Amino acid sequence: MTQHDTVGILLTNLGTPAAPTPAAVRKYLAQFLSDRRVADSLPRPIWWLILHGIILRVRPAKSARIYRRIWTSEGSPLLVISQRQVSALQSVLDERCSVPVRVELGMRYQEPSLGEALQRLHADGVRKLLVVPLYPQYSAATTASTFDEIASRMKGLRWLPALRFINGYHDDEGYISALCESIRPVWAKRGPPDRLLFSFHGLPLRHIDSGDPYHGECETTVRLVCERLSLGDEQWALSFQSRVGREEWLRPNTDELLWQWGKEGVKRVDVVCPGFSADCVETLEEIAIRGRDTFLSAGGGALHYIPGLNDRPEHIRALADLAFSHAGDWLNG
Amino acid sequence: MTQHDTVGILLTNLGTPAAPTPAAVRKYLAQFLSDRRVADSLPRPIWWLILHGIILRVRPAKSARIYRRIWTSEGSPLLVISQRQVSALQSVLDERCSVPVRVELGMRYQEPSLGEALQRLHADGVRKLLVVPLYPQYSAATTASTFDEIASRMKGLRWLPALRFINGYHDDEGYISALCESIRPVWAKRGPPDRLLFSFHGLPLRHIDSGDPYHGECETTVRLVCERLSLGDEQWALSFQSRVGREEWLRPNTDELLWQWGKEGVKRVDVVCPGFSADCVETLEEIAIRGRDTFLSAGGGALHYIPGLNDRPEHIRALADLAFSHAGDWLNG
Numbered sequence: 001m002t003q004h005d006t007v008g009i010l011l012t013n014l015g016t017p018a019a020p021t022p023a024a025v026r027k028y029l030a031q032f033l034s035d036r037r038v039a040d041s042l043p044r045p046i047w048w049l050i051l052h053g054i055i056l057r058v059r060p061a062k063s064a065r066i067y068r069r070i071w072t073s074e075g076s077p078l079l080v081i082s083q084r085q086v087s088a089l090q091s092v093l094d095e096r097c098s099v100p101v102r103v104e105l106g107m108r109y110q111e112p113s114l115g116e117a118l119q120r121l122h123a124d125g126v127r128k129l130l131v132v133p134l135y136p137q138y139s140a141a142t143t144a145s146t147f148d149e150i151a152s153r154m155k156g157l158r159w160l161p162a163l164r165f166i167n168g169y170h171d172d173e174g175y176i177s178a179l180c181e182s183i184r185p186v187w188a189k190r191g192p193p194d195r196l197l198f199s200f201h202g203l204p205l206r207h208i209d210s211g212d213p214y215h216g217e218c219e220t221t222v223r224l225v226c227e228r229l230s231l232g233d234e235q236w237a238l239s240f241q242s243r244v245g246r247e248e249w250l251r252p253n254t255d256e257l258l259w260q261w262g263k264e265g266v267k268r269v270d271v272v273c274p275g276f277s278a279d280c281v282e283t284l285e286e287i288a289i290r291g292r293d294t295f296l297s298a299g300g301g302a303l304h305y306i307p308g309l310n311d312r313p314e315h316i317r318a319l320a321d322l323a324f325s326h327a328g329d330w331l332n333g
Numbered sequence: 334m335t336q337h338d339t340v341g342i343l344l345t346n347l348g349t350p351a352a353p354t355p356a357a358v359r360k361y362l363a364q365f366l367s368d369r370r371v372a373d374s375l376p377r378p379i380w381w382l383i384l385h386g387i388i389l390r391v392r393p394a395k396s397a398r399i400y401r402r403i404w405t406s407e408g409s410p411l412l413v414i415s416q417r418q419v420s421a422l423q424s425v426l427d428e429r430c431s432v433p434v435r436v437e438l439g440m441r442y443q444e445p446s447l448g449e450a451l452q453r454l455h456a457d458g459v460r461k462l463l464v465v466p467l468y469p470q471y472s473a474a475t476t477a478s479t480f481d482e483i484a485s486r487m488k489g490l491r492w493l494p495a496l497r498f499i500n501g502y503h504d505d506e507g508y509i510s511a512l513c514e515s516i517r518p519v520w521a522k523r524g525p526p527d528r529l530l531f532s533f534h535g536l537p538l539r540h541i542d543s544g545d546p547y548h549g550e551c552e553t554t555v556r557l558v559c560e561r562l563s564l565g566d567e568q569w570a571l572s573f574q575s576r577v578g579r580e581e582w583l584r585p586n587t588d589e590l591l592w593q594w595g596k597e598g599v600k601r602v603d604v605v606c607p608g609f610s611a612d613c614v615e616t617l618e619e620i621a622i623r624g625r626d627t628f629l630s631a632g633g634g635a636l637h638y639i640p641g642l643n644d645r646p647e648h649i650r651a652l653a654d655l656a657f658s659h660a661g662d663w664l665n666g
Contacts, residue, residue, distance in 0.1 A: 147487065154481075159477075167460070
């Protein structure tokens with residue numbers, strides 16, 4: 001067996017600032033908000049002026065304070081968890097595969113970049129590459145942006161790998177089952193909540209109207225989980241978080257819904273965020289800290305955030321199964 | 334079953350001028366020779382001046398005369414054959430697959446373009462796409478250029494398909510076997526030749542030195558065919574055709590070798606071109622007409638060009654098997 005039989009698996013996620021400081025956050029936001037797949041509503045020169053003239057002067061300091069609330073001694077939660085996912089998946093695949101496999105991490109923004117990850121895999125002779133963006137629900141702003149960046153970095157390679165690119169797994173059996181298994185133990189211990197809220201990252205309605213399947217895929221994920229958990233219609237809701245800008249976004253808005261439920265005197269809400277494969281500022285700060293504050297301030301009883309799938313064994317098993325379902329012929333040699 | 338279960342298979346090849354006229358050839362060459370993966374030895378502005386100042390003034394008329402020699406009443410051989418490949422593969426897959434499959438043709442240069450082919454597949458709801466560049470041996474100038482163009486056209490799509498991109502099949506069982514089956518009937522009828530020449534498109538040595546696997550893949554293809562046909566070392570040779578420019582290219586050069594064999598008084602040469610999946614100007618004019626002239630003028634006895642795999646049933650079966658080996662999970666539903 002030659003080195004060229006090594007199969008590369010590239011796990012990708014969004015990325016994180018390198019440090020919870022205004023300078024590091026500015027670098028991260030500058031890259032993130034320059035992505036045409038993310039910020040596409042204004043002509044580029046106008047957007048450039050707003051981005052560099054206003055946003056990147058004001059937001060980094062505020063965002064850095066937010067990141068500081070969730071930062072760990074090991075670093076950014078998203079990065080730390082992603083690295084654990086990589087090594088856990090590597091172990092599972094090492095055991096299950098008959099060929100050498102190399103799992104790498106690449107972030108769309110900041111480090112480790114997709115370009116570096118590709119270079120590392122390429123230098124190690126990987127000529128069969130499976131790209132797994134860790135976005136279960138497809139959106140152009142995340143999934144397509146990842147593809148664009150990978151394709152652009154591939155322009156620098158003379159010998160392209162055979163490429164397989166996964167564009168989502170919102171209804172994948174293993175993923176749905178991992179979600180259920182992340183919820184059940186919490187309920188076994190504490191009993192079921194009055195309401196289970198599924199909170200996904202929002203998107204401008206304009207994206208959905210122009211054909212992005214994200215909304216429908218979020219709904220399907222939720223339906224499949226609710227069926228599996230035998231939840232009645234009054235026991236759950238679906239909402240969208242992280243809205244920015246003045247456009248209309250997907251509704252209902254997570255914080256508005258939590259405020260309303262608090263006002264209604266709901267006793268206990270559990271929140272799960274199935275769109276985030278790893279906990280990050282959007283789940284740890286926006287939901288578990290701020291969302292909880294909102295709910296309690298409005299008069300709600302208790303809010304529990306159900307941790308992300310992260311490196312839970314069921315999640316890693318689901319990712320390994322996903323790799324096999326897309327590249328079983330490669331992985332079995 | 335929804336429309337979204339339709340699997341798209343995009344067969345790609347190089348392309349052809351739309352007509353054997355200087356104007357059509359100029360359009361084709363302008364696009365072909367502007368490709369950075371093809372013409373990469375000079376800085377872009379200098380190349381642009383040479384291309385537009387000299388090459389595109391001189392070559393189209395000469396090339397048009399060459400194309401006229403092989404043009405058919407149906408049009409350009411490459412295009413006509415490619416369209417037959419598409420419909421033959423469509424029929425085979427319709428029979429073998431349990432899901433709807435849509436085979437499309439896209440040419441890297443000129444029409445039908447890769448962009449149009451992608452748009453058609455996308456508009457028909459194809460969300461699983463297998464791209465099969467009909468280049469059995471990988472080179473950046475062909476295979477990677479195809480990937481670059483597809484990726485660039487995908488920037489215009491909001492909902493990207495799950496993508497599988499094949500980067501070659503030089504040692505594929507079905508392909509090797511189809512090559513042998515294209516040679517055997519000729520020999521059964523006329524007896525074996527004194528020499529079998531495998532002629533591949535050449536490449537600048539600089540490409541190979543910088544890591545392009547093309548040369549080695551051509552050699553492997555030839556070795557596998559020779560083993561299968563039980564050919565002794567003196568019965569065959571490998572050469573490279575279509576050299577342009579002043580750089581060192583892969584050697585030996587096809588026309589030099591044919592001239593030398595003619596001088597040596599070789600009685601019969603058969604030429605096969607395994608790198609061309611469909612007959613085109615490089616095989617029909619450069620080998621079957623000009624190569625033959627060269628060999629006969631130098632004193633050789635007879636030269637037979639063994640037709641390309643084209644839409645031979647063995648070739649279509651090999652392509653169907655290739656599709657199944659890369660996307661069996663999609664095609665079996």
